[in-house]
Amino acid sequence: MISKDDGEEKTVLKLISLKDALELIRGAFSEYFPRVEEVKVEDAAGRVSADDVYSAVNVPAYPVAAVDGYSVASVDLEAASVAHPVRLREVGGGLGRLSRGEAVYVNTGSWIPDGADAVVKRENARRVGGYVEIVRRVPRGKNIMPAGEVVRVGDKIVGKGRRIRPEEVAMLMEVGIERVAVYRRCRVALIAVGDELYEGYQERGVRAINYAYIAARKIEAMGGEVSMIDVSPDDPVTLEEKLGDAAQKCEAVFTLGGCSVGENDIVPKVVVSMPGASILFHGIRCMPAKPSGFAMLGARPILMLPGHVVSMTAALYLLGRPLLNILQGLVEPEDVVVFASCGDSVAARPGMGQLVFVRIEKAGNGYVAHPFGWGTNSLRSIAWTDGFIMLEEGRGVERGQVVPVHLIR
Structure with a gap:
């Protein structure tokens, strides 16, 4: 939120729980319906089905x-x-x-x-x-x-709101379906913010914003379509222009950096000043994604991601993926969870939840999850991570304790 101290505007985090943050995101799209398009069945893998699809034939048709x-x-x-x-x-x-x-x-x-x-x-x-x-x-x-051993007339092959797998595409082909209705991919604009990034981008291109590259590829892995990547200096006028342009061209805008409470963290100030914009929350009680925020610019969502690579990645999984699921009509969670013994203790943070990235090793008949910190080797920890564990507010984990690990694919 924006407060005034001696007449000067300052950004102050008003922390809410992760649960409340997700409810606010869902509430913003309570009447949202993704657009539908038809695609050839061979192009349907990875898309989200807009209808229940049933077989009109038996497979095999005869013994x-x-x-x-x-x-x-x-x-x-x-x-x-x-x-x-x-x-x-x-x-x-x-x-x-x-x-x-x-x-x-x-x-x-x-x-x-x-x-x-x-x-x-x-x-x-x-x-x-x-x-x-x-x-x-x-x-x-x-x-x-026998006839109908694989599929019988009336069997559901794909459910509405499910991501279509290659195996299901093969089944659709088997029963003679040539085209399927799917939800359109959500077009996402990604805007990195910072003078140092802007200057580096002018000289070295995408190599200067490698964290944005990570974000873009993860957004695409989550089903989004990154159709625009841009960089803004710490200049409110320039950032407002870029946000407005992105909101016109895309269904969602993700900003990267500039959303904490420092002097140059201008994203919340710029967003709240734009006509038709409202910030639904800024700050969540979950480390390391604490400075994250979410706003609506008219009908367009703006997800404000921290610039630190571990914080950014955590926010993408905590907030970005649920948002993209809504925008692409996905109704079923896609998490794959394994249970592992924690290789080291993780201290509790009073009043804060935690997303902890881990590396998994095979140990005997089970697994060991080794927690990563998020200090100077933060990029390495993201590059080597296999998944993450979620800790509720005020909870830690002891070494040797068995925990569920959400795998990152």
Whole structure:
């Protein structure tokens, strides 16, 4: 929030809980509906389905062989044994119907002719002249995949609000679906703020804002589409122009840096001064993302991320991912969690929650999670992290304590 001290405007953090922060973000989009577009089914992997998609056909459409071998009538083999093998006359494929006493060779996936109700594996049969000799009985239905075994008419293949996986794309192809309705990717503008970044960017390009590069790639991994990366100096007029331009071109704006309480942390001051803007919160009770904030510029969200790479990354997972989930219509959490023994203790912070990045090592039949600090080697800790643990306000963790680890993929 912005306060005045002796007539001078100052930024003051008004901390709220992470839970309250997420409720404010969700509340800002209570009537939001992502735009829908149709894409070719082969382009649907990674997109969020805008509809429940059901199969109109059975897969397979008819009984097929589950192995290479001979399709037979099981009743012909009821007396088969090593001592008394049964000989069946081998007939060519393409028959409409198999008669008693006959066998026809089939490959895996081949249709089963009428009259056959089992398949004898190739290695369990022997050709003798024009006959097939079989030394063991097979039950009805053996080695046959019945119609609808994979998918039945009316089965749901993809649920609305779920991210479509490659396996589901293959299933959609299998049932003959050519196009699917998906939510449009959220276009995100990323604006790094700081004189030193602006000057470096003019000379060295994106290499001068490598933290912004991290943010951009993580946003894309979360389903967003970073369509604009810009850098602003610590100049309110320039930043306001860039924010306004970004809000017109994109569905969301993420700022990087300039959101704490220092003299040059101008982002909250600039945002609150813009027509139609309101800051919903600035500051959360969760380290290291404490200075993070969230605002609305008309209908456009502005997520204010800290400039420190560990704080920025933590804020992306705590606030950025839930926001992007809303904007892309994703309704199911995608966290993968493993349990690990903590390799070192993490002290509690009174009144503060914590996101702690960890590196995971295999240890015997389990895992050990080694916590990272966020000091001078902060970039290395982010580069080497495998996941993070969440600690509630005022809670720490002891060495050896088993904790859930949210994996970073």
